[in-house]
Amino acid sequence: MSIGQLTTHKQLGISDQQALEMYKFMLLARKYDERALLLQRAGKINFHVSGIGQEAAQVGAAFALDRDRDYFLPYYRDYGFVLSVGMTVRDLMLSLFAKAEDPNSGGRQMPGHFSHRKLRIVTGSSPVTTQVPHAVGIALAARMKEESLVSFVTFGDGSSNQGDFHEGCNFAGVHKLPVIFMCENNQYAISVPLHKQIAAPVADRAAGYGFPGVQVDGNDVLAVYKAVKEARERAIRGEGPTLIEAITYRISPHSTSDNDLAYRTKEEVDLHRGKDAIPRFKAYLIECGIWSEDEDAQLIDQLVKDIKEATEFGDKAPFPATDDLYRYVYAEEGGE
Numbered sequence: 001m002s003i004g005q006l007t008t009h010k011q012l013g014i015s016d017q018q019a020l021e022m023y024k025f026m027l028l029a030r031k032y033d034e035r036a037l038l039l040q041r042a043g044k045i046n047f048h049v050s051g052i053g054q055e056a057a058q059v060g061a062a063f064a065l066d067r068d069r070d071y072f073l074p075y076y077r078d079y080g081f082v083l084s085v086g087m088t089v090r091d092l093m094l095s096l097f098a099k100a101e102d103p104n105s106g107g108r109q110m111p112g113h114f115s116h117r118k119l120r121i122v123t124g125s126s127p128v129t130t131q132v133p134h135a136v137g138i139a140l141a142a143r144m145k146e147e148s149l150v151s152f153v154t155f156g157d158g159s160s161n162q163g164d165f166h167e168g169c170n171f172a173g174v175h176k177l178p179v180i181f182m183c184e185n186n187q188y189a190i191s192v193p194l195h196k197q198i199a200a201p202v203a204d205r206a207a208g209y210g211f212p213g214v215q216v217d218g219n220d221v222l223a224v225y226k227a228v229k230e231a232r233e234r235a236i237r238g239e240g241p242t243l244i245e246a247i248t249y250r251i252s253p254h255s256t257s258d259n260d261l262a263y264r265t266k267e268e269v270d271l272h273r274g275k276d277a278i279p280r281f282k283a284y285l286i287e288c289g290i291w292s293e294d295e296d297a298q299l300i301d302q303l304v305k306d307i308k309e310a311t312e313f314g315d316k317a318p319f320p321a322t323d324d325l326y327r328y329v330y331a332e333e334g335g336e
Contacts, residue, residue, distance in 0.1 A: 014063075053276065059084050060220075079112075086116070100317070110126065132153055150180055157183060157187065157202060176211075182228070190258070201245060211240050
């Protein structure tokens with residue numbers, strides 16, 4: 001099943017204000033990502049893994065979920081997603097600089113390893129796809145507690161080849177659990193292109209586990225919103241999981257440790273830059289008469305200022321104290 005270009009945001013029940021917020025979060029994620037890449041190249045931080053090119057899939061999904069009830073298990077490129085559900089650029093900068101007040105891990109994890117108890121963002125791990133069975137476990141707990149919520153988990157196309165993915169899908173399908181699996185298919189598992197990984201669409205794999213698979217244009221924020229919203233409604237009705245394959249492209253290298261031109265050409269990357277979801281959605285909003293070039297310039301100026309302030313905040317924040325080394329390893333008396 002495939003979902004293509006949709007009609008207007010209003011036909012999806014999205015207000016003008018919500019559509020503008022979607023665009024603002026896409027742009028915020030992009031500007032944050034670009035700043036993080038510059039910080040790494042300048043030697044201010046050690047590492048960054050980029051999500052440039054995948055913002056539409058992330059933001060569209062976030063806006064389709066219930067931010068007060070659902071549980072989120074994002075993977076390491078999901079800056080647009082975590083910002084949309086309540087994390088701040090300050091939070092992300094504290095993580096980048098590995099500072100004590102980093103809400104993700106207190107400066108202990110690599111950047112992009114999100115965690116936030118109040119926002120129900122469940123901590124991830126560097127080995128890919130481990131978040132998938134965790135999401136299924138949360139969905140099982142929700143079923144057992146008779147709670148009306150879903151767990152939402154994202155991963156890349158390379159992760160869809162891991163055992164964790166298949167085991168999670170099988171268990172969720174057998175028990176019809178309220179979980180949404182979203183593959184952000186960015187065409188590469190580090191250096192391995194999609195055609196060398198998979199012989200059929202990722203979405204087709206859902207049939208083997210007894211639930212729907214949907215392939216959607218990951219550069220169309222409204223299409224992703226529709227797919228995730230419908231998947232959530234299915235799950236809440238007790239009809240079980242959905243696998244969504246959002247087709248997008250990883251414009252930047254796999255990480256700041258990667259030379260992507262060793263396995264793909266500049267011409268290929270430039271071709272996909274021309275399909276960038278952000279200018280595409282901007283043009284749509286202008287065509288709808290709810291946005292303008294002047295407003296866009298003002299927004300960019302404000303986002304740049306906000307990111308600069310957050311960068312300075314993260315840079316100047318204190319590092320963890322030496323005697324904190326063994327904290328968060330074992331349960332502490334009176335701890336949360």
